[in-house]
Amino acid sequence: MDSITGLLGGFAALANPETLLYMVGGFLIGTFFGAVPGLTSVLAIALLLPLTYSLDVTTALVACASIFMAGMCSGSITATTINIPGAPSSMMTALEGYPMQQRGEGAKALGHAALGSMIGGSLGALLLMVMAPLAADVALLIRTPGKFSLIAFALIVIIISQRGSITKGMIATLFGVMIATIGIDVVQPLARFTFGTSVLVQGIDMMPLIIGTFAISELLVQADSRSSRTVDPSKIQAAKVRRRDFIPPLSEVREIGVMRYLKSTVIGYAVGILPGAGGSMAAFVSYAESMRSSKHPERYGKGNPEGIAAAECANNSMCGGAFVPMLTFGIPGDPTTAIVLGVLVINGLQPGPQFMTQQLGLIAPMFASLFVSALILIPLTLYLLGPYFLRIVSIRRDVLYSSIAIVALVGSYVATYSTFQMALALVFGVLAYFLRKQKYPTVCLLLGFVLGPSLEEYCRRSLSINDGNPLIFLTSPDSLFFIALTMVFFYFMVIRKPKNNGLGAPPA
Amino acid sequence: MSSKQLPQRSSRRFALGGEFYVPAALAIITVVYLISAIQLGPPMKDGNMTASFFPMATAIVMLIALICAMVHALRGRAKAAAEETIANAEGDDEIPSGKQYAGLSLGAIGVILLTAGYLLAFDLIGYFVSTFVYVLLLCCLFGGGFRQKWLSRLIAAVVITIAGYLLFEVVFQVRLPTLWSQ
Numbered sequence: 001m002d003s004i005t006g007l008l009g010g011f012a013a014l015a016n017p018e019t020l021l022y023m024v025g026g027f028l029i030g031t032f033f034g035a036v037p038g039l040t041s042v043l044a045i046a047l048l049l050p051l052t053y054s055l056d057v058t059t060a061l062v063a064c065a066s067i068f069m070a071g072m073c074s075g076s077i078t079a080t081t082i083n084i085p086g087a088p089s090s091m092m093t094a095l096e097g098y099p100m101q102q103r104g105e106g107a108k109a110l111g112h113a114a115l116g117s118m119i120g121g122s123l124g125a126l127l128l129m130v131m132a133p134l135a136a137d138v139a140l141l142i143r144t145p146g147k148f149s150l151i152a153f154a155l156i157v158i159i160i161s162q163r164g165s166i167t168k169g170m171i172a173t174l175f176g177v178m179i180a181t182i183g184i185d186v187v188q189p190l191a192r193f194t195f196g197t198s199v200l201v202q203g204i205d206m207m208p209l210i211i212g213t214f215a216i217s218e219l220l221v222q223a224d225s226r227s228s229r230t231v232d233p234s235k236i237q238a239a240k241v242r243r244r245d246f247i248p249p250l251s252e253v254r255e256i257g258v259m260r261y262l263k264s265t266v267i268g269y270a271v272g273i274l275p276g277a278g279g280s281m282a283a284f285v286s287y288a289e290s291m292r293s294s295k296h297p298e299r300y301g302k303g304n305p306e307g308i309a310a311a312e313c314a315n316n317s318m319c320g321g322a323f324v325p326m327l328t329f330g331i332p333g334d335p336t337t338a339i340v341l342g343v344l345v346i347n348g349l350q351p352g353p354q355f356m357t358q359q360l361g362l363i364a365p366m367f368a369s370l371f372v373s374a375l376i377l378i379p380l381t382l383y384l385l386g387p388y389f390l391r392i393v394s395i396r397r398d399v400l401y402s403s404i405a406i407v408a409l410v411g412s413y414v415a416t417y418s419t420f421q422m423a424l425a426l427v428f429g430v431l432a433y434f435l436r437k438q439k440y441p442t443v444c445l446l447l448g449f450v451l452g453p454s455l456e457e458y459c460r461r462s463l464s465i466n467d468g469n470p471l472i473f474l475t476s477p478d479s480l481f482f483i484a485l486t487m488v489f490f491y492f493m494v495i496r497k498p499k500n501n502g503l504g505a506p507p508a
Numbered sequence: 509m510s511s512k513q514l515p516q517r518s519s520r521r522f523a524l525g526g527e528f529y530v531p532a533a534l535a536i537i538t539v540v541y542l543i544s545a546i547q548l549g550p551p552m553k554d555g556n557m558t559a560s561f562f563p564m565a566t567a568i569v570m571l572i573a574l575i576c577a578m579v580h581a582l583r584g585r586a587k588a589a590a591e592e593t594i595a596n597a598e599g600d601d602e603i604p605s606g607k608q609y610a611g612l613s614l615g616a617i618g619v620i621l622l623t624a625g626y627l628l629a630f631d632l633i634g635y636f637v638s639t640f641v642y643v644l645l646l647c648c649l650f651g652g653g654f655r656q657k658w659l660s661r662l663i664a665a666v667v668i669t670i671a672g673y674l675l676f677e678v679v680f681q682v683r684l685p686t687l688w689s690q
Contacts, residue, residue, distance in 0.1 A: 054680035167577050174570040175534065178541055178563070185559040192559055193544050216623070223615030228651060398651035399664050402643045405619075406672045409626065410635070414682050422627050430620060434611060438530045456562040468555035 003360060007129050010364025014372060019059050023369050026063035027377045030070030031385075035078055035086040035393045036400075038222060041071020042335045046214040047404065049207055049339055049346075050411030057347040061366035064340050065319075069373040070381075072279050072315045073117035076308075077389045080109045086393070089279030089318075092287040092311035099303030107245030107386070108252075112305040113312045114382045115248055116261070120313030121374025123265045124272070124320030129367050132356055135328040139353035142329075144465065146478030148458035151451050153486045154331050158276030158447050160493045168440045176448025177455070179204055186457040199420055206342045207415050208424035209449055213442045214335070215408035216429020221436060222401055229394050243387050248305065256309045260290060268314030272321020275333035276447070279315035286314030316378075319370060327351050327363065331451060335443050338450045526611050527581035535574045542567035618649045634687040640669045 014020055026048075033044035044067045052060040075087030080097030093113055100109035142150060155173055162169030182193045183203020194200040264286040271282040290310030291300045300307050323340075325331045330351040332338035344351060349359060356363070385392070412425040432442045462479075466472035473479045545567055548560035607614055622645050629638035644665035651661065676682040 051680055054682065167573055167580065170573045171531065171534065171570065171577060174566055174573065177566050178538070178570065181563050181566070188559055190548075190559050192548060192563065193541065195544070219619050220612075220616040223619045223649065224613045225615075226652065396651070396664075398647040398649075398661065399668070401650050402646040402664070403668050403671075405623070405646055406639060406643060406668060407675070409623065409630075410639075410672060410676055410682075410684070413630070413684075414676070414680075417683070419627050419631050422630070426620070426623050426627065433616060434526070434530050434533075437611065438526050440530070459562065460557045464556050468552065468557070 003133055003357070006360035007364050007367060009361060010366070010368035011372075013058060013365035014062070014368050019062050019365060022055075022059045022063040023066045023373065024377070026066035026369075027070045027373050027381065030067035031074040031381055032392065033067070034071035034074030035389060036395075037078055037084045037086055037393075038218070040087055040214075041067050042339070043214050043218060043404075044071065045336055045339045046210045047407045047411060049210055049342055050414040052343045052346055053414050057343065057349065058362050058365050060343050060347075061340065061363060062369040064336075064343060065366045065369040066373040066377065068319050068336050068340075069121050069316065069370055070377070072319060073113065073121070073312060073378050076113035076117070076312060077110065077386075078393060080113065080308075081106050087279070089283050089315040090311075091280060092283045093308050095287075095301055096304050096307035096311075099301070100305070100308075103303055105245075105303070107243075108248055109303070109305070109308055110382060110386060111246040111248040112252070112256075112308045114246070114379050115253065116264070116309040116312030117316040118374055118378045119261045120265045120268055121316035121319060121378065122371055123262075124269050124317030125367060125371035125374060126320075127265075127269050127317070128320035128323055128370065132324055132327055135324050136353050136356040139328045142353075142478045143476060144458050145462040145472050145476040146482060147329075148455065148462050149473060149479040149482035149486075150329060151331060151455045151458065153482045153489075154275040154325070154333065155448065155451055155455065156486050157274060157489050157493075158333070158444055160490060161274075161276040161281070162441050162444065165439060165441065166494070168438070169444045172435060172440045172442065172444035173448035176445040176450075177452035179209065179445075180449045180452035181456070186453050187460050204424065204449075205415055205421065206345070206449070208412050208421050209428050210339055210342065210446065211408045211412050212425040212428025212430075213432040213446060215404060216425055217432035217436055217442070219401055219405055219408075220429060220433040222397065225397070227397065229396060243383065246383055246386055252305050256306050260293075260306065260310060261313055263293075264290065264310045264313035265317040268317035269321040271314065272318035273324050273333070275325065275331065276443070277318075278322075278334045278443075279318050282314040282318040283311035286310045316374060319374075323366075323370075327355060328353060330355075330454065332447065335446055338446050341450060525581070525585055527585065528578055529611065531574045531577040531581065535571060535578070538567050538570045538574065542571070615649065619646070622646060622649065631685055635673065635684040636669060637687060639672060640665050643668045 014023060029044050029048075030041045033039040034041050045064050048060070048063060048067065055063075071087055072089055075085050075090030076093045076097060077086060079085040079090040079094035080101050083094055083098040083101075085091045085094045097106070097109040097113065100106060159169040159173055160166055180203075182200055183191065184201065185192055191201045267286040267289060268282040271277045271285055274281075287307055287310050290306055291297050294300065294304075294306055296304070296306075322332075322334050322337045325333050326337040326341055328351070330341070332341045341351065349355070349362070409422050409425065412421045413419065415421050432445070435442055435445065462472055462476075463470065473483065542564065545560045545563035548563070549558055551558060551561035551564050609617060612620070622642060626638055626642040629641070632638075644661060647661040647664055651657065673684065677684050
């Protein structure tokens with residue numbers, strides 16, 4: 001009963017004008033970053049991170065949630081109209097949306113995408129509210145050796161989900177773990193890897209790593225491009241979008257069917273819980289399943305609203321699922337939840353099994369923001385701004401990237417009021433640029449950095465409990481469960497690879 | 509030079525790509541890290557892990573993965589070079605589309621140098637002057653030169669500088685360094 005009251009209180013918190021402003025503002029920023037090719041909602045949240053020093057934690061979380069939800073659905077705008085997915089999670093939408101656009105049904109495709117996102121996002125948020133307290137109860141049963149095995153499971157799944165580049169995923173993850181070991185040891189008061197400098201004693205802050213990896217490296221990548229605008233203006237004139245066509249016909253919605261919406265939501269939510277999977281994987285799995293179970297699989301790839309609904313439903317319901325491991329175990333499975341974890345840590349909060357009950361008042365508005373963003377802001381934004389979106393996302397690159405550079409660099413300064421953090425952001429940015437050029441997953445770097453200290457701490461504590469005997473990881477039932485789970489995932493994802501269904505490899 | 513020597517020379521030239529250099533650079537960093545970890549003391553003491561155990565284990569696994577990546581890069585490049593030489597012995601397709609210096613494009617080098625300069629200037633001359641100059645130069649870099657649209661870039665630099673100030677100093681109350689506060 002208390003949790004229901006707490007969750008309802010989250011909705012009431014959104015009535016606060018300041019919180020509401022940040023939710024709507026965050027949603028619009030997320031929509032812009034998700035729709036512009038090359039920018040992602042992760043970058044938007046990364047840029048927001050420094051500002052959370054000055055923001056109330058609830059307001060910051062509300063803004064993060066609305067950016068996350070907006071970023072997932074807005075990629076479908078450019079994916080459908082000009083066949084350039086604004087975000088990786090919209091790749092499957094482009095497969096069906098662009099053929100519809102070519103038939104003159106682009107607005108209808110966007111309507112289906114918005115409806116799918118709305119259903120998936122809001123049901124995913126509801127599932128989060130229901131499942132997170134249950135997951136927190138389960139998390140209470142996990143002891144120290146189990147926590148180590150759980151984090152190891154998360155890291156291994158993150159690595160093996162990098163299809164075709166498992167070695168690169170492993171290198172990036174381990175490099176993140178190595179960076180995290182700089183500074184005071186997690187158990188003893190001993191400074192490590194400071195190389196005689198006092199500035200490294202406190203360790204590497206998450207913020208310069210995030211800003212460098214996601215913002216500065218993007219500037220370096222974009223510096224190679226010669227085009228003056230983010231989207232070619234000639235394509236905009238070729239792709240007119242009318243407001244009145246946005247509402248999808250009821251007959252098509254019926255044909256897609258309630259079950260397909262529900263199934264895609266559950267798939268997206270479940271994929272979201274898995275570490276390292278993300279929106280692209282959710283959309284891919286759901287799309288593939290929708291094609292497999294469809295009465296007309298031959299229509300897929302030629303502009304089928306079923307495919308759009310399945311992909312968009314799943315990538316938005318993923319948002320809810322992604323928060324479950326982060327809030328209940330303190331284990332983020334994707335970069336967005338890792339940054340949200342950073343927001344919590346900056347404010348002195350550490351997610352864990354009891355976080356849901358002890359801090360429900362702080363995080364309930366975030367749940368409400370996810371729900372309201374999906375249910376109200378997605379259709380409202382598309383309806384009001386849809387016809388103008390392509391003009392909005394086609395902006396001058398010089399103005400856009402200069403603005404991003406200032407927000408990123410001055411934002412890095414905020415944490416300690418020293419240019420050292422800015423310099424670190426630049427160093428990590430250059431490093432991430434080289435890694436990205438050689439297709440090393442920088443997401444793994446961030447997750448290795450975030451999870452590394454806990455992995456070490458639980459490993460050492462577990463061994464000290466058992467006088468240094470590593471058998472404790474096999475004799476402890478919870479630990480054994482996660483080791484077995486790791487082996488199952490390893491078997492299905494590496495040894496017995498998924499069958500080729502004609503869609504190519506799933507996105508990493 | 510005999511024609512038999514060509515494939516070998518070519519493969520050696522192909523082996524030296526970013527696919528090899530990035531793990532090689534990371535391997536050097538990891539070796540330095542491993543040496544520092546060893547200097548922390550023995551990995552086990554009285555049956556318990558010490559502060560050096562985890563970094564040492566991480567570094568060793570990392571080095572193994574990096575060696576795999578380097579071997580893979582060498583094999584892949586050698587194979588590609590051999591195939592390339594057979595297909596087109598006189599070909600010169602390896603030349604990248606844009607000029608690269610140490611794996612960095614000219615644009616990326618420009619951004620790095622400008623940003624490094626901005627960091628130095630930020631503390632010395634304050635937010636306003638350094639940000640205005642930095643934004644103006646970045647606008648030129650991303651927009652393809654100063655001659656085109658110079659007035660709009662000038663205006664953009666002023667607007668972004670003032671907007672940044674309003675966002676951080678006024679909205680979020682972050683104290684930014686100014687020329688007169690130095």
